[in-house]
Amino acid sequence: MSELDDRLNTAFEKPATKRVAVFGLGYVGLPVAGALASRGFEVIGVDVAQRIVDVINTGKIHIVEPDLDMVVQAAVSAGKLRATLKPEAADAFIIAVPTPFTDGHKPDVSYVKAATKAIAPLLRKGNLVILESTSPVGTTEQIRAWIGEMRPDLILPQAEREDADIHIAHCPERVLPGSVLRELVDNDRIIGGISPNCAEYAAALYRSFVRGEMHLTNARTAELAKLVENAYRDVNIAFANELSLVCDQLDVNVWDLIGLANRHPRVNILSPGPGVGGHCIAVDPWFIIAAAPEATPVIRAARAVNDAKPDRVFDKVKAAAGRLRSPVIACLGLSYKADIDDLRESPALHIVEKLAKEKIGELLVVEPNVRQLPPSLQGAAGVRLAELREALAAADIVLLLVDHRQFKRIDRDLLKPKITIDTRGVWR
Numbered sequence: 274m275s276e277l278d279d280r281l282n283t284a285f286e287k288p289a290t291k292r293v294a295v296f297g298l299g300y301v302g303l304p305v306a307g308a309l310a311s312r313g314f315e316v317i318g319v320d321v322a323q324r325i326v327d328v329i330n331t332g333k334i335h336i337v338e339p340d341l342d343m344v345v346q347a348a349v350s351a352g353k354l355r356a357t358l359k360p361e362a363a364d365a366f367i368i369a370v371p372t373p374f375t376d377g378h379k380p381d382v383s384y385v386k387a388a389t390k391a392i393a394p395l396l397r398k399g400n401l402v403i404l405e406s407t408s409p410v411g412t413t414e415q416i417r418a419w420i421g422e423m424r425p426d427l428i429l430p431q432a433e434r435e436d437a438d439i440h441i442a443h444c445p446e447r448v449l450p451g452s453v454l455r456e457l458v459d460n461d462r463i464i465g466g467i468s469p470n471c472a473e474y475a476a477a478l479y480r481s482f483v484r485g486e487m488h489l490t491n492a493r494t495a496e497l498a499k500l501v502e503n504a505y506r507d508v509n510i511a512f513a514n515e516l517s518l519v520c521d522q523l524d525v526n527v528w529d530l531i532g533l534a535n536r537h538p539r540v541n542i543l544s545p546g547p548g549v550g551g552h553c554i555a556v557d558p559w560f561i562i563a564a565a566p567e568a569t570p571v572i573r574a575a576r577a578v579n580d581a582k583p584d585r586v587f588d589k590v591k592a593a594a595g596r597l598r599s600p601v602i603a604c605l606g607l608s609y610k611a612d613i614d615d616l617r618e619s620p621a622l623h624i625v626e627k628l629a630k631e632k633i634g635e636l637l638v639v640e641p642n643v644r645q646l647p648p649s650l651q652g653a654a655g656v657r658l659a660e661l662r663e664a665l666a667a668a669d670i671v672l673l674l675v676d677h678r679q680f681k682r683i684d685r686d687l688l689k690p691k692i693t694i695d696t697r698g699v700w701r
């Protein structure tokens with residue numbers, strides 16, 4: 274441990290007296306707030322939605338994530354976590370707000386700007402500002418500029434200067450929805466400081482609840498590292514999805530093929546599916562493309578392949594249905610991946626919406642993680658939410674869109690008389 278580490282650990286040795294304000298109480302901010310509260314920090318969760326603030330203050334949560342309810346309930350009842358609409362002073366501020374893209378696939382950092390502008394008037398000497406949101410390269414420096422406009426009285430950090438009044442760093446979130454609490458603690462963290470000192474201060478805070486290693490770097494590298502992680506995955510899923518189309522044409526089972534190719538010691542092909550969903554992998558590669566459009570043909574092509582995959586699945590279902598009179602289609606799964614309720618950017622949902630719009634048969638939708646159809650499907654003619662058993666009994670075509678655990682357990686004999694379209698390779 275360096276002398277500085279010693280100093281920082283001393284600074285944080287009485288976490289019960291330290292306040293951290295977390296801006297944005299969503300899939301990332303809420304678990305971080307819970308983790309800090311469970312380590313004894315006094316945590317103020319700031320959100321713009323009254324409903325979210327109210328739910329959290331009753332010790333409940335507004336999202337589905339295993340065990341998060343228990344962590345939040347314990348933190349709220351111990352008086353360590355409190356949600357509010359109104360920003361309050363703290364020792365450290367963590368920004369965990371959405372960074373979507375605009376219609377033209379350009380990054381929209383307006384929520385980060387709004388959070389920064391709310392934090393700036395509250396800043397005192399010694400404070401730490403951390404950006405967790407996945408952000409385009411340069412956003413952390415932009416935060417410094419926004420603070421500078423509002424607080425000319427503060428000495429702001431610079432790469433080569435260590436006499437700053439406050440510290441600013443980017444610590445990108447890396448947690449996998451569905452395993453957030455485990456990954457929050459176990460994953461390594463990349464900590465990108467505006468200056469080395471900033472990174473050290475941020476690392477000291479994360480060390481309070483992270484068991485993974487801290488990798489200190491500058492803010493720009495940390496920003497790009499996060500984007501690259503998700504773009505890497507997108508490109509590799511695109512390769513698998515492209516293979517699935519090749520295999521359809523050549524009458525080869527893509528799952529057998531990938532299983533065999535992956536026996537090579539240096540080959541590890543991911544799984545094809547109905548497309549790439551969620552709010553990260555389908556979004557973040559665009560931040561790299563927007564920053565360097567001429568230099569990113571591979572990343573752009575991967576986006577195109579993955580975005581086109583739902584329509585290829587639709588074509589397959591349409592062709593199968595076209596051979597039947599009044600086909601009944603069991604559509605298994607709506608979420609963007611297995612065993613969660615998140616429908617954002619879901620390829621499964623896109624496929625079912627298109628089948629409904631083009632009136633391709635009667636659709637019995639099975640989604641064990643939701644209680645009602647999403648608005649886009651509510652009231653659509655010939656579409657309803659059904660129980661798995663009923664849908665399997667009635668269907669001519671069984672379309673597997675999400676590999677939920679309930680679907681993996683389906684008795685294969687029930688499927689024998691049906692036409693099956695398995696986009697996830699569960700029943701191979």
Ligand code: SAJ
Nearest residue numbers: 447448449502503506543544546549550551553554609610
């Ligand atoms: N998918 C496939 N084939 C695969 C793997 C995934 O089709 O072999 C599909 C999934 O079904 C889903 C999509 O890709 O539709 C994305 O799912 P995912 O489980 O790969 O990732 P996310 O979006 O839930 O979470 C990712 C993670 N990033 C990486 O694994 C590099 C997570 O660690 C990040 O924190 C998260 O993005 C984020 O918030 O950025």
